[in-house]
Amino acid sequence: MSDRILIGHGSGGRQYRDLVDQVFVRHFSNPLLDPLDDAATLTGACASGRRLAFTTDAHVVRPLKFPGGDIGRLAVAGTVNDVATAAARPLALAAAFVIEEGLPVGELEEICASMAATAREADVPIATGDTKVVERGLADGLYITTTGIGEVVVDHEVSPRAVREGDLVLLSGTIGDHSAAVLAARGEFKLEIVIESDCAPLWSLVEAALEAGGEEVRFLRDATRGGLTTVLVELAESSGLGVAVEEEAIPLSPPVRAVCELLGYDPLTLANEGKMVMAVGPERADAVLEAVKRHPLGSRAALIGEVVSDHPGRVAMRTPFGTRRVLDMPVGELLPRIC
Amino acid sequence: MTERDKIEAAAAELAEAAAGRSLTYMEVCGTHTMAIARHGLRQLLPPGLRLVSGPGCPVCVTAIGDIDRAVALAALPDVILTTFGDLMRVPASRSTLADERAGGSQVRVVYSAFEAVELAAAEPDREVVLVGIGFETTAPTVAAGIIAAKERGVKNFSVLSLHKTMPAPMRALLDAGETPLDGFILPGHVSVITGADAFDFLADDYGVGGVVAGFEPDDVVRGLLALATQERPAIQIEYSRAVTPEGNRVAQEVIERVFEPCDADWRGLGPIPGSGLALSPEFRDFDAAERFEIDPGEPVEPKGCRCGDVLRGLIDPSECALFGTRCTPETPVGACMVSSEGACAAHYRYRDLT
Numbered sequence: 001m002s003d004r005i006l007i008g009h010g011s012g013g014r015q016y017r018d019l020v021d022q023v024f025v026r027h028f029s030n031p032l033l034d035p036l037d038d039a040a041t042l043t044g045a046c047a048s049g050r051r052l053a054f055t056t057d058a059h060v061v062r063p064l065k066f067p068g069g070d071i072g073r074l075a076v077a078g079t080v081n082d083v084a085t086a087a088a089r090p091l092a093l094a095a096a097f098v099i100e101e102g103l104p105v106g107e108l109e110e111i112c113a114s115m116a117a118t119a120r121e122a123d124v125p126i127a128t129g130d131t132k133v134v135e136r137g138l139a140d141g142l143y144i145t146t147t148g149i150g151e152v153v154v155d156h157e158v159s160p161r162a163v164r165e166g167d168l169v170l171l172s173g174t175i176g177d178h179s180a181a182v183l184a185a186r187g188e189f190k191l192e193i194v195i196e197s198d199c200a201p202l203w204s205l206v207e208a209a210l211e212a213g214g215e216e217v218r219f220l221r222d223a224t225r226g227g228l229t230t231v232l233v234e235l236a237e238s239s240g241l242g243v244a245v246e247e248e249a250i251p252l253s254p255p256v257r258a259v260c261e262l263l264g265y266d267p268l269t270l271a272n273e274g275k276m277v278m279a280v281g282p283e284r285a286d287a288v289l290e291a292v293k294r295h296p297l298g299s300r301a302a303l304i305g306e307v308v309s310d311h312p313g314r315v316a317m318r319t320p321f322g323t324r325r326v327l328d329m330p331v332g333e334l335l336p337r338i339c
Numbered sequence: 340m341t342e343r344d345k346i347e348a349a350a351a352e353l354a355e356a357a358a359g360r361s362l363t364y365m366e367v368c369g370t371h372t373m374a375i376a377r378h379g380l381r382q383l384l385p386p387g388l389r390l391v392s393g394p395g396c397p398v399c400v401t402a403i404g405d406i407d408r409a410v411a412l413a414a415l416p417d418v419i420l421t422t423f424g425d426l427m428r429v430p431a432s433r434s435t436l437a438d439e440r441a442g443g444s445q446v447r448v449v450y451s452a453f454e455a456v457e458l459a460a461a462e463p464d465r466e467v468v469l470v471g472i473g474f475e476t477t478a479p480t481v482a483a484g485i486i487a488a489k490e491r492g493v494k495n496f497s498v499l500s501l502h503k504t505m506p507a508p509m510r511a512l513l514d515a516g517e518t519p520l521d522g523f524i525l526p527g528h529v530s531v532i533t534g535a536d537a538f539d540f541l542a543d544d545y546g547v548g549g550v551v552a553g554f555e556p557d558d559v560v561r562g563l564l565a566l567a568t569q570e571r572p573a574i575q576i577e578y579s580r581a582v583t584p585e586g587n588r589v590a591q592e593v594i595e596r597v598f599e600p601c602d603a604d605w606r607g608l609g610p611i612p613g614s615g616l617a618l619s620p621e622f623r624d625f626d627a628a629e630r631f632e633i634d635p636g637e638p639v640e641p642k643g644c645r646c647g648d649v650l651r652g653l654i655d656p657s658e659c660a661l662f663g664t665r666c667t668p669e670t671p672v673g674a675c676m677v678s679s680e681g682a683c684a685a686h687y688r689y690r691d692l693t
Contacts, residue, residue, distance in 0.1 A: 264373075264679055311692050321346045321556055323379025325689045331668040 005103045010133030023105065024129060027112035028119070032092060032127035040127035042092055048151065053088035055079060056147040061339050064111065064141050066185035068177075068196030071144055072111035074273055074339060076118040076126075079148035080201040081222040081276070087158045087210055088150030090203055092127040093119065095146050099131065100139040111142065122201035124148075154210060154217075160238030162218040168285040169235075169243065169305040170278040172205060172298045173198065175228050176256040178339070179270035183259070193255050198274035205295045209278060212291035216281030223277055225339055227269040229327045231277045232315045235307075243315040245305030245327075269330040271339055279307060342557070346383065349560040354385040356567040362388045363519060364566055365652050367395035367509060368526035369680025370554055376685035378556040388563070391518070391652035392682035394508045394608060395526055397473045398425045399674045399681045400650060402604040404638035405501050406431040409470045410439055411633035412499060418631070419445040419462065421455040422470040429674045432639040452484025452498075459488065459496035468627045471500045476528040478502045478616055479590040482597035485618070485625050497627035500617055503603050505529045506537055507614035511605075513545045518652045522566040523549040524559070527578050532594075534586025535576050548572035551582045597622050606674065607647030646673035649682050656686040663687060 001018055008015040025033065032040040059075045069077075076093065083090045095115070099108065119126055156162070181197040202222065210217055219239075223231045228250070236243045252267055260267045274297060280288045285303060292298035310316075315327040340348070366372060372392050375381065381390060394400045410431045413420035420436070427437045427448065440446040445465070449455050452469055459467035471481045481498060488496040505526055513520065525538055530551045541547045548569045552562025562577050569575070576582050596619065603615025618626040644666070645659040656662050656675065666672040668684060675683035 314692065316692055319378050320342050321378055321380075321383065322343060323382040324691050325377075325379055326692055328668075328688065 001105060003105050005099045005101060005105060005108065005133055007101050007133050007135065010099065010131055016131065019131065023109055023112055024131070027109070027116040028126040030125035030127070032125050040092065042127070042149070051152040053083050053086035053150040053152055054148070055082040056145065057082060058143065058145045059339060060140070060143050061182065062140060063182075063185050064107070066197055067181045069199035069273070070111055070114050071142060072115035073118045073199050075144040075146045076115050076122065076124075077199050077201040077273060078224070078339065079146040080122045080124060080203055081274075083148045083150035084203045084206040084276070085220040085222055086150065086152055087154045087206065087217070087220060088152045089207070090122060090124040090148055090150045092125055093146055093148050095126050095129040095144060097129065097131045098139050098143040099133045100141050101133055101136045103141055108142070118201060122203055153207070154215075156215045158218060158220055160219055160235050163235065163239045163241065163279045163307055164218070164281070165241060165307055165309045166282055167218060167279040167307040168282055168303050169232070169245065169307065170280055170285065170289060170292065171228065171250065171302055171304045172202070172276040172278075172292055173274070173300040174251040174253045174256065175223065175272055175275060176252065176260065176267035176270040178273040179265075180256045180259045183263075193259060195253070195255050195259070198272055200274035200297050202274060202276050202297060205292060205297050206276060208291045208295050209288050213280050213284040213288040216284035217278060217288065218281065219277075219279035221277050223272045223275045225271045226330055227267075227271060228275075228277065229268045229315070230329050232327060233329050235277075235279065236315050237313050239307070240312055242308040242311040242313070243305060244308050244310070245315065245317045247317050248320045249302050249304040251300040251302050266330070268327065273339060345557050346560060349557060349564060350383040353388070353560060353564045353567060356564060357385045357388045360387055362521045362567065363391060364388070364522045364524060364563060365391050365393045365520050366524040367393040367505065368524075368529065369396040369678070370528060371524060371526070371552070371559065372396065372680055372682050372685045374554045374556070375559055376689035379689065379691065380556055380559055382691065383560065384563070388567070390563070391655070392649065392685075393512065393652050394605060394650045396675070396678050396680040396682065397477070397503065398429060398678040399646060400503065400508070400605045400607065401429075401472055401501055401674065402606050402638070403432055403640060404604065404635065407433075407635035407638055408628075408633060409499060410434050410436060411635040412468050412627060412631060413439045413444040413446050415466075415631060415633070417464070418466045418468055419447060419458065420468050420470065421447050421449045421458065423450070423472065424448045425678050425680075426470060426472060428671065428677045430641060430671060430677070432636060452481045453487065456484050456488045456491070456493055456496055459493050460491065463495060465495065466630075467496050468631075469496070469498045471498045471502050473502055474505050474526070474529050475532040475594065478598060479532065479593045482593045485597050485622055486593070488625060489622065497625050497630050498618065499627040500598065500615075502598065502616035503605065503614055504600070504616065505533070506540065507611050508605060508608055509538075509541065511608050511611050512651060513541075513547065515651075520547060520652070522547060522569070522572075524562050524566070525549045525551040525574070527551060527553055527582070530578070530582045530586070532587050532590045534584050535574050535582055536584045537586065538574050542572040542574055546572050548574070550575045551578045553578040553581070607650035641672045644673040646675045646683075649675050656683040659683070
């Protein structure tokens with residue numbers, strides 16, 4: 001095989017087949033994928049009578065590699081996490097690649113290796129996929145779209161509409177890490193900071209929370225683009241209730257805080273790729289918090305606020321000085337191509 | 340003592356010092372505007388003490404006609420217009436730089452003048468123009484960029500200088516006498532460059548005190564306390580870890596070498612003589628205003644916009660009829676709602692529940 005991706009690799013013919021065999025199957029091999037049929041067939045998922053969760057995500061992050069991850073890890077973790085927000089165990093992923101002519105095959109291999117490792121972490125097979133190659137100058141190296149299907153493991157409703165006044169808001173860890181890592185990698189600021197993206201699959205963390213909290217876990221959402229603020233506003237608007245948070249309780253690592261102060265960013269609106277927000281009934285909130293903190297990805301988890309009947313549809317934050325302000329969804333594209 | 344305890348103690352002292360008095364203090368620094376709003380500091384102030392925002396946001400005080408000039412430059416076929424991010428969404432008479440970019444013009448956000456110079460060096464067939472906006476804090480870095488371009492022989496680089504200096508508008512405000520002002524929280528970053536002495540005229544000529552305060556919430560409250568407890572109007576430095584009476588001489592010299600004072604047009608305040616910075620004769624080759632012929636058209640103020648009144652400290656943002664209704668961060672009418680240092684943006688973004 002050549003050492004760069006050529007237009008022919010997307011053609012569906014012999015070169016395409018070589019690429020699939022030598023790169024994709026080599027890294028992703030599993031019983032669902034190996035037959036290389038146009039569609040993978042999943043057995044058993046519907047037999048249990050459980051609901052299915054189904055989601056898709058496009059990934060256009062620039063640069064392709066950044067401290068703590070790459071577009072491949074992002075693609076797998078991002079879709080696993082979306083499935084997890086439905087309280088669903090991921091069953092299978094599909095991955096479609098749009099590759100820019102000229103991308104070194106070695107780079108593609110590294111990204112596939114990363115995807116395979118992340119998929120193993122999440123215990124989910126990459127069951128099927130597709131590849132197109134576009135002319136030099138398009139696709140900025142690589143775009144990946146992943147679609148995921150999962151099995152909902154609970155019988156109760158997990159959604160903003162199920163949330164009740166008095167539920168506590170739990171955040172699984174520090175915020176802003178992903179954006180800060182990508183910013184540093186873009187080299188625009190020449191910052192010498194050691195921040196890694198938090199990009200990680202969170203199903204096992206969510207599973208632990210569901211085991212500890214049962215029906216009291218009523219809302220799950222991962223904080224990606226738009227940050228923590230966007231998730232909280234969505235929760236308030238969709239539930240018709242208010243959300244009150246304590247600024248001091250929100251976990252923030254010192255280097256991220258410093259970058260935000262330096263560049264004028266609000267860490268609450270920065271993208272994350274490995275953080276889950278939950279709403280949990282007060283009786284089980286402590287138990288869920290303990291369970292999440294025991295998980296390697298949840299060691300900085302904290303209870304950051306509460307669902308209230310005041311200010312329905314709006315989010316209010318109390319500062320460390322006892323003053324208060326409304327949190328709104330951020331406007332405009334602060335950091336384009338962040339995920 | 341926790342942060343909260345410190346602030347509460349300072350606020351209590353301030354309440355005592357301000358008891359029974361009606362005081363209006365003005366801050367003239369976009370960073371102060373944001374810091375005060377972000378921490379909700381106005382909620383801690385005693386009744387009778389009013390803290391207003393002045394013309395401290397460099398993007399906000401840029402006249403619409405000047406932004407039209409930037410838009411006209413962006414439209415020139417060989418020009419790559421570079422700007423600091425804030426300016427992208429500010430409404431000009433007929434467009435914004437973001438609209439121009441979406442329409443195919445070359446407009447790029449840069450984070451320093453050097454970045455613009457590098458871009459010019461890398462694109463010898465294009466003309467790179469930097470829109471120079473900012474007060475004495477930013478001017479030295481743009482000046483350094485121009486010096487670097489000259490030394491490296493990067494000829495396809497130029498600057499549209501819309502820089503302005505801080506003391507002049509404060510004089511203009513006091514001369515106009517529209518709002519009775521009892522004191523100023525002096526601009527922290529500008530004072531680092533100019534030195535606190537640059538503001539002596541406030542006390543000497545107008546009998547108004549000024550305190551240079553830092554940006555932490557505790558710094559701001561203590562700055563207000565210092566103002567409220569001054570025995571006679573004076574200029575005080577509370578931000579002593581960064582500010583001296585004479586300022587940063589090296590930065591001042593760089594400004595004096597590359598720029599010279601000129602008349603400038605301020606949104607809200609109108610033309611103020613000697614308040615702007617134009618390229619000095621030694622560097623006039625890098626003046627975009629001389630290099631390019633443009634026709635920006637007649638400036639049009641957006642209807643109903645009261646940015647000018649906000650910038651003069653006449654009204655609080657919430658007193659503008661458009662605030663939060665027709666004028667929001669998503670659909671801004673005036674610069675004050677767009678700029679990251681604008682008073683209206685600060686009031687809106689960090690507002691309390693009503």
